[in-house]
Amino acid sequence: MSNRIAQIIILAEDQEHQMLVRRYLIHTGHERRSFRFLPLPANRRCGSQFVRERFAEQVKECRGMLARGASNLLIVITDADNLKTTEREQNLQAELAKLGNDAVDTNEPIVILIPKWNVETWVKCLLGQSMDEENRDSDRPPVTREQITTAAAILFAWARHNAQPGGTCVASLNAALPRWRKIG
Amino acid sequence: MLTRLFCDNYKCLVNFEFKPTPMQLLMGRNGSGKSTVFEILALLRDFAVRGDPCEDRLLGTTRTRWQDLPVQRFELDVSGNGGIYNYELVVDEWGKPLLPRIRKEKVTFNGNPLYLFENGVVHLHNDQFEDRAQFPIFPKRSYLYEIESRPENAKLMWFKNWLDHVTVVQVDPKAMKRSQAQREAVYPAPDLSNFAEWYRHLRQDNSAGTDALRVSLQEIVDGFEGLDLKGPQNGTKELHVSVRTGMGGKPNGFTFSELSDGQRSLVGLYTLLHCALVEHSTLCIDEPDNFIALSEIQPWLLLLIDRAEETSSQIMIASHHPEFLNQLASRNGVVIERSNAGPTLPPRAFELQNDTTLTAAEIVARGWNNV
Numbered sequence: 001m002s003n004r005i006a007q008i009i010i011l012a013e014d015q016e017h018q019m020l021v022r023r024y025l026i027h028t029g030h031e032r033r034s035f036r037f038l039p040l041p042a043n044r045r046c047g048s049q050f051v052r053e054r055f056a057e058q059v060k061e062c063r064g065m066l067a068r069g070a071s072n073l074l075i076v077i078t079d080a081d082n083l084k085t086t087e088r089e090q091n092l093q094a095e096l097a098k099l100g101n102d103a104v105d106t107n108e109p110i111v112i113l114i115p116k117w118n119v120e121t122w123v124k125c126l127l128g129q130s131m132d133e134e135n136r137d138s139d140r141p142p143v144t145r146e147q148i149t150t151a152a153a154i155l156f157a158w159a160r161h162n163a164q165p166g167g168t169c170v171a172s173l174n175a176a177l178p179r180w181r182k183i184g
Numbered sequence: 185m186l187t188r189l190f191c192d193n194y195k196c197l198v199n200f201e202f203k204p205t206p207m208q209l210l211m212g213r214n215g216s217g218k219s220t221v222f223e224i225l226a227l228l229r230d231f232a233v234r235g236d237p238c239e240d241r242l243l244g245t246t247r248t249r250w251q252d253l254p255v256q257r258f259e260l261d262v263s264g265n266g267g268i269y270n271y272e273l274v275v276d277e278w279g280k281p282l283l284p285r286i287r288k289e290k291v292t293f294n295g296n297p298l299y300l301f302e303n304g305v306v307h308l309h310n311d312q313f314e315d316r317a318q319f320p321i322f323p324k325r326s327y328l329y330e331i332e333s334r335p336e337n338a339k340l341m342w343f344k345n346w347l348d349h350v351t352v353v354q355v356d357p358k359a360m361k362r363s364q365a366q367r368e369a370v371y372p373a374p375d376l377s378n379f380a381e382w383y384r385h386l387r388q389d390n391s392a393g394t395d396a397l398r399v400s401l402q403e404i405v406d407g408f409e410g411l412d413l414k415g416p417q418n419g420t421k422e423l424h425v426s427v428r429t430g431m432g433g434k435p436n437g438f439t440f441s442e443l444s445d446g447q448r449s450l451v452g453l454y455t456l457l458h459c460a461l462v463e464h465s466t467l468c469i470d471e472p473d474n475f476i477a478l479s480e481i482q483p484w485l486l487l488l489i490d491r492a493e494e495t496s497s498q499i500m501i502a503s504h505h506p507e508f509l510n511q512l513a514s515r516n517g518v519v520i521e522r523s524n525a526g527p528t529l530p531p532r533a534f535e536l537q538n539d540t541t542l543t544a545a546e547i548v549a550r551g552w553n554n555v
Contacts, residue, residue, distance in 0.1 A: 039510030
């Protein structure tokens with residue numbers, strides 16, 4: 001009876017990450033029922049490790065689908081924590097290398113999103129708060145669902161072609177905007 | 185929003201306190217007391233605002249078996265309307281044969297009285313908390329049910345309205361098979377067995393909800409066009425499902441009872457989502473995953489969360505299904521458990537101390553963390 005086919009697979013480390021991506025996807029006009037959010041880790045403190053351990057198998061599945069002629073998109077979102085965003089991405093790519101797979105190419109339908117420290121940094125800067133990515137945000141009140149909803153709308157505006165990101169846009173988000181744009 | 189439930193001497197719940205969050209997944213083994221928590225909410229709602237007598241569902245076989253206490257106590261704390269409501273109900277036994285009676289019933293707002301029944305006398309307070317009327321009642325039914333909206337009792341009516349919008353459901357598609365709607369049903373039955381009659385009411389009362397329901401079902405069910413009630417204006421109507429089938433997309437009608445169990449479940453779940461979630465309501469669903477396709481669970485759950493956010497509503501789900509565990513347990517999971525078949529223990533957050541990268545469903549499947 002159901003005609004649901006998941007075409008956008010999201011590997012995220014926590015609910016906030018999922019929600020930012022989901023809200024953004026809705027703004028881009030993707031059909032809600034095409035989203036498939038992969039399980040979250042039971043232990044929230046192990047989110048980055050959880051994503052890293054599952055990254056390679058999801059890239060492999062994505063490539064397999066493409067090889068069978070089925071379009072799909074894999075979105076991976078994980079915090080850099082105390083690493084640089086490039087280091088976190090290298091960690092992910094290393095997981096592919098371990099299995100003898102090629103690194104993710106920019107032309108592939110795979111989007112890797114890595115906020116420095118955590119996704120709350122992105123949400124807060126999207127909401128107009130000045131954030132310092134050089135130092136961990138010691139004041140970390142959790143962001144609310146309503147704030148993430150608002151932030152996603154702003155993110156969609158910032159990521160559009162020829163758009164100018166707001167003055168509070170942090171470097172890791174600025175670098176990721178072309179990747180967000182790739183989603184749609 | 186319900187912020188606290190206290191219960192003593194009801195089935196496995198002894199001195200039991202539960203502080204739910206806006207989105208809550210109740211986890212726990214079979215027989216741990218998850219459904220009993222929902223049962224109490226439905227019971228208090230039916231008793232306090234829908235006029236049920238206390239002898240039907242209180243004391244008797246519902247008291248905790250290994251105790252011999254003649255008193256049951258219940259409390260609810262509810263945040264809303266700019267403050268905290270507290271509802272308290274104490275039931276004991278009286279007469280020959282012994283029958284349950286209300287010993288005390290009270291509603292307060294920020295600690296100030298709005299309603300009190302004690303020593304056989306009702307005290308009605310106004311919005312300034314002044315005791316404006318006293319009279320005796322027979323302590324079998326709650327007088328709260330009788331109180332109608334007046335300019336001076338807006339605070340009390342807010343609480344009544346909230347409690348009236350507590351929906352507790354376990355969708356049972358086999359019980360939903362009846363397509364006939366003899367009349368309108370304002371409330372859904374606990375198993376949605378009166379779905380056709382409830383839908384008949386919703387068509388009149390909540391056209392925005394039923395319109396949204398139709399759009400959702402069109403996305404889910406191939407060829408779905410709509411739910412129609414056919415029959416005379418004031419007589420029994422029959423619920424039909426209009427579906428375009430075959431290569432030509434020819435419209436066909438089926439009675440609601442002809443749908444599969446899974447399809448009826450989906451219709452029920454999406455109706456709850458679009459029509460039972462109204463502003464500041466609380467929706468409790470026991471095992472919503474029964475009968476429905478795995479691929480349909482997550483889209484429904486995510487839409488449910490969206491809808492709860494839009495309506496500032498509260499969702500409580502009891503489920504063993506991996507899909508719910510893996511999406512909700514780490515943040516919204518609370519474990520309900522018992523020790524040695526004794527009373528249910530204080531609920532605890534589903535928190536893990538070790539650095540596992542397993543999913544919540546896998547941890548539960550292994551029986552770890554005592555879930």
